[in-house]
Amino acid sequence: MIRRYTPDQYLASVVKHGGDRRAAANELGVSHHALWANLKVCEDAGRSVPPSPYIANRLEYVRGKPPDVAANNQALQATIDDLRGQLEAVTTVKRWAASKPSKRTARKPNGGKHLYIPDTQVKVGVPIDHLAAAGNYAAEKRPDTIILGGDWWDFPSLSSYDRGKLSFEGRRYRLDVEAGKAGMERFLAPIRKAKGYRPRIVMTLGNHENRVNRAIEEHAVLDGTIGIHDLQLSAFGIEAHEFLSPVVIDGVSYCHYFPRSASGKVMQSKSGAPNALAQLRREGRSCVAGHTQGFDIACLPFSGRLQWGVIAGSFYQHQENYLTPQGQDHWHGVVMLHEVQDGCFSPMVVGLNYLLHKYA
Numbered sequence: 001m002i003r004r005y006t007p008d009q010y011l012a013s014v015v016k017h018g019g020d021r022r023a024a025a026n027e028l029g030v031s032h033h034a035l036w037a038n039l040k041v042c043e044d045a046g047r048s049v050p051p052s053p054y055i056a057n058r059l060e061y062v063r064g065k066p067p068d069v070a071a072n073n074q075a076l077q078a079t080i081d082d083l084r085g086q087l088e089a090v091t092t093v094k095r096w097a098a099s100k101p102s103k104r105t106a107r108k109p110n111g112g113k114h115l116y117i118p119d120t121q122v123k124v125g126v127p128i129d130h131l132a133a134a135g136n137y138a139a140e141k142r143p144d145t146i147i148l149g150g151d152w153w154d155f156p157s158l159s160s161y162d163r164g165k166l167s168f169e170g171r172r173y174r175l176d177v178e179a180g181k182a183g184m185e186r187f188l189a190p191i192r193k194a195k196g197y198r199p200r201i202v203m204t205l206g207n208h209e210n211r212v213n214r215a216i217e218e219h220a221v222l223d224g225t226i227g228i229h230d231l232q233l234s235a236f237g238i239e240a241h242e243f244l245s246p247v248v249i250d251g252v253s254y255c256h257y258f259p260r261s262a263s264g265k266v267m268q269s270k271s272g273a274p275n276a277l278a279q280l281r282r283e284g285r286s287c288v289a290g291h292t293q294g295f296d297i298a299c300l301p302f303s304g305r306l307q308w309g310v311i312a313g314s315f316y317q318h319q320e321n322y323l324t325p326q327g328q329d330h331w332h333g334v335v336m337l338h339e340v341q342d343g344c345f346s347p348m349v350v351g352l353n354y355l356l357h358k359y360a
C-alpha cells in the first residue's frame, strides 16, 4: 500500500534532517520529485522551509562566513580529486612527449645493440646523402656496435668484369679510393659530433675491397704502390677484418658472405649461401652477411636458443649497370639488431627511403 503524506509531514521530515532532502525522501520512501512538490506547497503557504546543507554552506560563504569544509559533499570532493588526477596524468604525458628522446627513462634492454650497414658500393658520381642519413640515425639511436658489411668501396677501376670495354674508360684507382673515403666522412661526421657516443665500428671487407689485393697478385709490379692501407680504415677508427674472415660479436657471426657448402665444407670462395635459411643451417649459429642484393631472413632454434640468418646486401641509391632493369628492383636499407646476446636478437629493418626522409 502506498502511504500518502501531507505537505506538513514532508516539511517536518526535512526540518528533522537539517534540510537534507535526500535523507527526508529516503525516510518517507518517496521520490525527490514528490518531496520538492510538497515543499513548494509549504513555501507558497508562507511556511519556512530550511535550505539544503550544501546551499546553506554556499550562502554562508557568499555572506562572508568561511565555508564549513567538513560539511562539503564527499561526492564533490571525489570528483575534484578525480579531475586533479586526470590533469596530473595529462601533464606527465605532455612532459614525456616534449622531452628529448635521450632524456626519457626507459628500461635498459638486455644485450648489445648492433647496426648493420650493408654494401654501399660508393664510387665517383653516385649520391651519398643516404650515408649522412645513416650516420644521423646511428647518432640518435646509439647502437654500441656498428658493422659495415663490406663493399663500401666499389673500385670500378679494378673490375675485371668490363675491363677493355667502353664503360671502363676514365676510371682511376685514386678517384675510387677518394670516393669511398668521402662517403665514409659523411657517415662518420654525425657520429663523431654526438656527445658521449663512441661506438665500436667494425668492417668485414668485401670482394670489392679485395680487388686491391687481387690486382697486386695479378700484377706484382703494383706491390708497394697500392694496398688496403690506402683506405685509411684505422685513421677512421674502424676495426677491419679480412675478406671472408668472420668476426663474432655478442654471439653473432658477421662476414661479407658465408661460402660454406651444404656438406659443411668450404669448397669455393666466390659466392655465399643461396639464401638466409641455408646460410643459418650451414653455419649453425646466428650469422649476418651482405653481398647479395636485397634482404632475406630466417630463424631456427639451436641448442634451445633462437638463432638468425640474415642476408642484407644493398644500401645505395644508384643503379648497378651489371644488373638488368628487373634486377634493380630489390630492398635497400640497414638493419638494427636489438638485445643481442649469445646470438639471439630482435631484428629491425630500416629502409633507405625512410632514412632519407627522416634523417638526411
Ligand SMILES: [Fe+2]
Residues within 6 Å of the ligand: 119, 151, 206, 207, 208, 256, 290, 291, 292
Ligand atoms: Fe660483395
